[in-house]
Amino acid sequence: MPAASHTEQEPAKPESGPASAPHDPVIESERAHLVESRKFLGLMRDDVLSLEALGGDPVSEEYLKAALYQRAEALKDLPDTPLFFGRLDYRHRVGDQDGDHTQDSDGTEGGGEQFHIGRRHVHDPDGRPVVIDWRAPVSRPFYRASQTEPMGLARRRRFGFAGGELTAYEDETFGAAPAAATALASQPSKIMLDEIERPRSGPMRDIVATIQPDQDDIVRADADQSICVQGAPGTGKTAVGLHRVAYLMYAYRERMARRGVLVVGPNRAFLSYIRNVLPALGETQVTQVTMADLVADRAGLRVKASDEEDAARIKGDARMAEVLRRSLWARLNAPAEAILLVRGSRRWRVPAHEISRLVDELRERGVRYGAGRDMLAHRIAHVILTRMEAAGEACDDRTHDAVRRTRPVRAAVDAIWPKADPVRVVYTLLADREELARAAGGLLDGAEQDALSWPASRAGRGPGSARWSAADLVLIDEAADQVERTASLGHVVVDEAQDLSPMECRAVARRCETGSATVLGDLAQGTTPCATASWPEMLVHLGKRDAQLRVLEVGYRVPREILDFANRLLDQIAPSLTRAASLRHDPGALDIVTTTDGGLGDALRVVCAEAADRPGSVAVIAADDQTAALSRALDKGGLGHAVLGPAGRHRDSDGGTDGDRDRDSDAAPGSVRLTVVPVSLAKGLEFDQVVVVEPASIAASGHRGPHRLYVALTRAVSRMTVLHARPLPALLA
Secondary structure, eight states: OOOBOOOSSSOOOBOSOGGGGGGOHHHHHHHHHHHHHHHHHHHHHHHHHHOOOOOSSHHHHHHHHHHHHHHHHHTOOOTTSOSEEEEEEESSEEOSTTOOEEOOTTOOTTOOOEEEEESSOEEOTTSOEEEEETTSGGGTHHHHOOSSOOTTEEEEEEEEEETTEEEEEEEEEOOOOHHHHHHHHTSOOHHHHHHHHOOOOSSOOOOTTTOOHHHHHHHTOOTTOOEEEEEOTTSOHHHHHHHHHHHHHHHTHHHHHHHOEEEEESSHHHHHHHTTHHHHTTOOOOEEEEHHHHHHHHHTOOOOOOOOHHHHHHHTSTHHHHHHHHHHHTTOOOOOSOEEEEETTEEEEEOHHHHHHHHHHHHHTTOOHHHHHHHHHHHHHHHHHHHHHHTTOOOOHHHHHHHHTSHHHHHHHHHHSOOOOHHHHHHHHHHOHHHHHHHHTTTSOHHHHHHHSOOHHHHTTSTTTSOOOHHHHHHHHHHHHHHSOOOOOSEEEESSGGGOOHHHHHHHHHTTSSSEEEEEEOGGGOOSTTOOSOHHHHHHHTTOTTOEEEEEOEESSSOHHHHHHHHTTHHHHOTTSOOOEESOOOTTSEEEEEOOSTTHHHHHHHHHHHHHTSSSOEEEEEOGGGHHHHHHHHHHTTOOOEEEOTTSOEEETTSOBOTTSOTTOOOOOOSOSEEEEEGGGOTTOOEEEEEEEOHHHHHTSSTTHHHHHHHHTTOEEEEEEEEESSOOOTTTO
């Protein structure tokens, strides 16, 4: 970006080119501060690396080594990433971190403090800050100050960068007369807009330099507050969720580090796309998983099959929790005989009817299955100890534990309350039609039970050889929680949440039962059979009915022309949603190209070749069953590209695969600029340019086809070409 001068009363206007920058004293001064800051960051990292892990024992020493390593990783300099992006000049000295202000001792203006705002805190060898973390309270005016509410600022400066080099600055002064303040408030920052519009390729970038006030409110919300964000494409909801994680890790570090933070994404392509955001903000201890991997890891199984839509919808229904509960608790047996315990010369007897009463009391308490089994042994031991004490024997905790572990008590508990394996519980339910009918009676009708029941070919010889689906693993996770409580984390972020089934919501809810959640999504982009119709309904399943609903209505990435075109579908797919308005306006952003069936391949090659001459990433998005033919068409024209495959293979145009990637992963687009993307994997991704092929075919791909089309039409952040031979869907035409 060219260098910018600044005037006293209005934001800076860029000059003609970068040649003017070297002799600008402000640019030179700020560049010197940048060099100095990078040197100090390096010294901070060297200090950490020089420390020895001197623990009192080998285990403590390993913990210290891990902590030092993580700290050193967080202090790594990223040469191509600006170390700071703004500066705040306060009118007075900052009194404390809460933003109170005091005048200098001489009472003059201009004696305020200056703070460079960046992605992490940097201090000099004497401990004086040279860069302030964007999450610190003193940094908040960078995002929230306005001409009507300056928050103590005299000036806000934004910096423009080319890679890691500072090339421009732009000043906004505060304290002008009301008329001038109104004029200033209506002028958006050009540096900020240029940063938003900057072409991208590869993984997602952070938006720390361009967070808007409505986004900042969500990012800095209290750790105990759960928030649901409804955001149209391009409104930054994913970035907001990730920056909220970074803020919580800063403001509540001990609490979040102790309890853990989890980010749940829709697929591995999406996780690969966002993987660099948190590390760039200095946070490396956040777990990022897909829903399938989250539940699969707990069960130790992998997805080997997919369900028909009807089966997936029923397995995702909240009624399945009760079906599983019935099947699990049906394993309890009535006591067949009394317990007779011999200790020394005495015999102690607990009759069967008394054991039955203990079992009934535990069931009425609503304890989990595994906890109830443990408690039954303790209850039986307590009954026996009560009688021993009544007979004059001295008893203590050791006596209680000894009685609980005796063979007669353990045998009785095993017979009455047998151990339960969650995998076996679900396997039996799906593979045994009679067991399913018994557990689902009155909850699921015959047709629904038929849709759930496995054929023998899918059941295999046992759980290990069964062909499990993603929805099956969610059922196992539910059964596992009914046996033993799932550990709750400090905070969970779930993206594309509108696609979660009620049972998947319950899986997320278990992991933030005593923590908070950030729920991100867009009802218009619900593409799964179980996609939710309303946020309040979904929040009930998540156990967060008191969560605040925030709506992001301003798009910062998708040009107005593209968003308005896609919004035509909202009357059909989400009539209750407010149409988002875009901050960006580009008359050339949308192009509709009509061709013939026989000329589709030629037209695609022409469009992609033209796109390759423009900067940034390019994607061809089409119905899943069309991607192979489109890839062959690009091969024919010698256009190098990658294919984002449904099975997760990231295939280059020469037919090879990326051997460094997990065979089961959904790989994100890498160094190849042109990527063919099945519409089922497009959600959450962004590309500078997008070619949407045959919208009618996408709209016809299942009863959620129009929602998939809306997703495809909102992936471009600079330019979109709609290429079609078939007539466009009516709402688009």
